[in-house]
């Protein structure tokens with residue numbers, strides 16, 4: 001059969017992705033995942049079967065590192081271990097691919113390979129293809145910033161059509177440090193059946209194409225839920241049944257992104273209010289250049305100490321207003337330390353959704369601060385533990401508070417050091433637009449962040465405890481914020497002091 005005569009667009013067959021805007025990533029030794037399988041001749045599943053740790057995490061074994069050596073069965077993308085398939089001409093949907101053997105549920109069928117391009121390039125190409133009058137679209141999304149275009153160069157995977165009730169699905173695998181897209185069987189598939197997967201969330205099609213999959217649950221249009229669908233849709237003006245448009249249910253998958261949900265929340269509150277229920281940023285707050293992106297604003301690690309001033313514990317403390325002013329620093333420039341930029345940068349890519357650090361969280365319960373479920377404006381206050389300690393009339397209490405402050409500072413310094421250490425990895429991660437950072441980096445970051453949170457917690461609770469329970473120094477002995485702390489006359493063995501420390 002002459003495919004050209006049958007209306008098939010000429011394309012070049014390739015088995016692996018080709019990188020147009022960057023090189024294939026080199027897998028670093030420390031990032032190679034080594035499983036714990038061992039080959040046992042009497043048990044075929046032993047050599048990286050479904051129990052293999054790498055298989056369970058959708059990562060292919062790296063040749064030369066897998067303990068099963070040549071018996072490893074977890075190199076299907078690398079070795080093109082495809083199911084037998086056959087091209088056929090469909091009724092009204094162009095070409096399609098069918099199973100040329102019985103296929104088992106979960107089986108790897110074929111890789112969707114093509115040219116790896118940036119998302120911007122994908123948009124431009126999509127427009128160009130539309131202008132050239134191309135009917136079929138072959139661009140799918142790979143990660144947050146890259147797409148695979150199989151229009152001119154691709155595997156047979158490019159011929160698999162869409163179905164709203166599919167027998168296949170796409171899955172992303174980590175293969176030698178790169179993410180690759182495979183088509184897998186969702187169920188047992190009999191020889192001769194057409195293969196189809198759901199294009200939603202994957203497809204960058206351009207046109208609103210009427211779906212002819214015939215499923216009872218058909219959504220009406222191809223990729224109606226996919227990312228690119230809303231932005232660049234247009235109508236085909238030929239007689240083809242597929243290319244006419246009625247009202248379609250609009251759905252923007254981007255709305256499912258947690259960061260965008262938060263952004264919407266922030267927008268609607270004019271950013272003078274926050275979503276986390278503890279801290280409200282002043283409306284006159286100015287962000288530095290590093291703080292222009294939304295994620296940076298959403299995420300917050302506070303170098304200085306902040307406490308909710310309407311917290312039941314702290315609001316019960318009676319402090320003269322002038323004194324209170326001294327205890328809280330109001331300089332908004334100090335509220336957001338430089339290191340937040342780091343966190344936002346880790347956060348700014350999809351990989352770190354799993355490793356979200358200190359993101360503001362909307363409280364589920366209604367609190368006193370949110371009588372209608374909406375946050376009420378509370379001015380942000382910064383506490384200076386040294387000043388608070390100065391006012392305490394008990395040496396032990398002062399020591400305790402200052403001790404926690406030192407620990408807090410140390411934790412922040414550790415965070416700084418770690419940032420310096422991992423900055424190259426993060427930058428490389430961003431440059432290569434990978435879907436994941438090295439696990440070791442993410443783990444370290446989580447560990448140090450936990451230390452920092454614990455130090456913050458200890459310090460806050462100590463501040464609150466002493467503001468409530470520890471007696472203040474006498475008025476006659478006014479605090480001197482510039483001098484070193486003067487220890488006070490109250491005897492640490494006094495019952496009041498003991499009560500405060502022990503409470």
Ligand SMILES: C[S@@+](CC[C@H](N)C(=O)[O-])C[C@H]1O[C@@H](n2cnc3c(N)ncnc32)[C@H](O)[C@@H]1O
Nearest residue numbers: 093094095136137158159160161162211212213
């Ligand atoms: C990745 S290609 C699939 C192969 C294509 N049928 C061909 O002949 O090359 C995607 C294109 O196939 C067509 N297509 C796929 N599934 C369809 C469906 N369920 N209904 C209508 N057209 C479909 C659309 O034109 C879509 O742009």
